Amino acid sequence: MIGDGFGPAMATFTRTLKGSPLAIDGYVIGTVSTKSANRLITDSAAAATAMATGVLTKNRGIGIFENGTAAGTILEAAIEAGVSCGMVVTSPIHHATPAGFSAHANSRYSEDFITKQQLQKGIKVMFGGGANYYNLPDNRLLAEEMGYHIINDTSQLNSTQLPALGVFAYDGLPFEVDRLNQPEQFKHVPSLLEMATRALELFKEEDNEKGFFLLIEGSEIDWAGHNNDPVAMYYESLQLDQTFEMVMEFAKKDNDTLVILTADHETGGLGIGYHYSNDPGDPYSWEPQVILKSKGSSEYIANKLLPLNGSLLYSTFTEYTGIIPSVEDKLELDNAKNFSEMYHAISLIVSKTARMGWTTDQHTAIDVNMVGYGPLVTHFCGNQHSNQIATKIANIFEWDLELITSRLRHFNTTP
Incomplete structure (x- = not known):
C-alpha cells in the first residue's frame, strides 16, 4: 500500500482531527528515505520505479535504469511466478505510481504508451481513473481483446469478474471530501475502500494457490499536498487509513498475508x-x-x-x-x-x-513511515531506502527480477 505524498505530519494531523488512533498506529516499524538517482527530492515516477524495481532512476523515469533501459518490476516478476496481480488507485491507472510497477517509459508523460503496456501485462484487476486514455477507441478495443470485464460505475463493482478493468473517472477520481458531499459522485464513483475491498474479494474467490500481489494507492493525498489543501488532505489520508484497516482485517483472517504501507515521498512540507x-x-x-x-x-x-x-x-x-x-x-x-x-x-x-x-507546493525530502504486518515483516524494520523495498519483497517470495530485466533488454522505452 502506498500513500502518495503521505508524510509523518499528515498522520499526526489526521489522528488529531479524527480524535482517536489511526489503524496504522500500531504497525509503524520503520522509516523510508526517498531520493532519486538525480535529485535529493524525488518525483512520483522515480519513487515508484525504486519501490517496484529496486533501481534508482532519474525523475520522470518509469520502470527504467538511469540510462533509459527497462528494469523488471516486482509486479512483472510476480506474474511470471504465477501470482495474480492487481492495482487499485484513485489517480488515473496510467499515472506515475501504478505505471512504475507495470510499464517502462523514459517519461511518465507517455501516457498512451504506458496504458497499452498495462493492458497487455496480464494484470487481473485494475481499478482507478484514467478514461482519458483507457477509453480511447484503440485502447478500449485492446482491453476487450485481452478479455477484460470493463466497468465504469460503482453499481457494477460487486458483479464484475476477473480480469476486471474499472475506470471510474476521466482523470483522477474526485477528492474524497467532494465525493462524500456530492450525491451523484457518491452514487456513481467508488471510494478507495470500496475498490480495494472488491479487489480482495475477487482474489479470494479466485483462490490462486500461488497467491496475489495487490498495489493499493491513496494517490490524491499527493494532489491535496500540491494544492496545500488541508481539507482534501484530511479526507484522503483518513480514507487511506480506513482502507488499511480493512486490509488488516483480511490479513488477520487469512494469517498468511504480508501487508506493508509506506509513501513514495512527502508532499507540501506540512507544518x-x-x-x-x-x-x-x-x-x-x-x-x-x-x-x-x-x-x-x-x-x-x-x-x-x-x-x-x-x-x-x-x-x-x-x-x-x-x-x-x-x-x-x-x-x-x-x-x-x-x-x-x-x-x-x-x-x-x-x-x-x-x-x-x-513549505512548498511540491515534494520534500522528508523520510516517510514504514508500516507493516505479517510473515517476515521484520525485513522492513528500521530505516531503508525506497529501492530496498522491491529487493526485499522479491527475495522473500523468490520472484526473479533479474530474469524480467534480461527479457526486457531490447525493449524500446521511448514510444
Whole structure:
C-alpha cells in the first residue's frame, strides 16, 4: 500500500482531527528515505520505479535504469511466478505510481504508451481513473481483446469478474471530501475502500494457490499536498487509513498475508502549528477542527467562487468553509483571477485559520513511515531506502527480477 505524498505530519494531523488512533498506529516499524538517482527530492515516477524495481532512476523515469533501459518490476516478476496481480488507485491507472510497477517509459508523460503496456501485462484487476486514455477507441478495443470485464460505475463493482478493468473517472477520481458531499459522485464513483475491498474479494474467490500481489494507492493525498489543501488532505489520508484497516482485517483472517504501507515521498512540507509573523495570537495554538467545517476541497469551492465578487463572494466562501474572512482574507479572494489562484487563496485562508503551514507546493525530502504486518515483516524494520523495498519483497517470495530485466533488454522505452 502506498500513500502518495503521505508524510509523518499528515498522520499526526489526521489522528488529531479524527480524535482517536489511526489503524496504522500500531504497525509503524520503520522509516523510508526517498531520493532519486538525480535529485535529493524525488518525483512520483522515480519513487515508484525504486519501490517496484529496486533501481534508482532519474525523475520522470518509469520502470527504467538511469540510462533509459527497462528494469523488471516486482509486479512483472510476480506474474511470471504465477501470482495474480492487481492495482487499485484513485489517480488515473496510467499515472506515475501504478505505471512504475507495470510499464517502462523514459517519461511518465507517455501516457498512451504506458496504458497499452498495462493492458497487455496480464494484470487481473485494475481499478482507478484514467478514461482519458483507457477509453480511447484503440485502447478500449485492446482491453476487450485481452478479455477484460470493463466497468465504469460503482453499481457494477460487486458483479464484475476477473480480469476486471474499472475506470471510474476521466482523470483522477474526485477528492474524497467532494465525493462524500456530492450525491451523484457518491452514487456513481467508488471510494478507495470500496475498490480495494472488491479487489480482495475477487482474489479470494479466485483462490490462486500461488497467491496475489495487490498495489493499493491513496494517490490524491499527493494532489491535496500540491494544492496545500488541508481539507482534501484530511479526507484522503483518513480514507487511506480506513482502507488499511480493512486490509488488516483480511490479513488477520487469512494469517498468511504480508501487508506493508509506506509513501513514495512527502508532499507540501506540512507544518502543524504555524505562527505568522504579524499574528498577535498564541504562537502555540493549532486549530485543526476548522477543517471539519468545510463542505469541499479548495478546487471544488474555487469553482463556486470564481464567478462571484464582493459581498456574495465573501458570504459564499463562508457558506462553504465556515470561515468569516478577515480583511486580508477578502483581499486574497479579490485578487484571485483564475481557477489556480482561487483554490490557492482558499487553501491559504483555511490553512492560516487552522494554524497550519506549508513549505512548498511540491515534494520534500522528508523520510516517510514504514508500516507493516505479517510473515517476515521484520525485513522492513528500521530505516531503508525506497529501492530496498522491491529487493526485499522479491527475495522473500523468490520472484526473479533479474530474469524480467534480461527479457526486457531490447525493449524500446521511448514510444
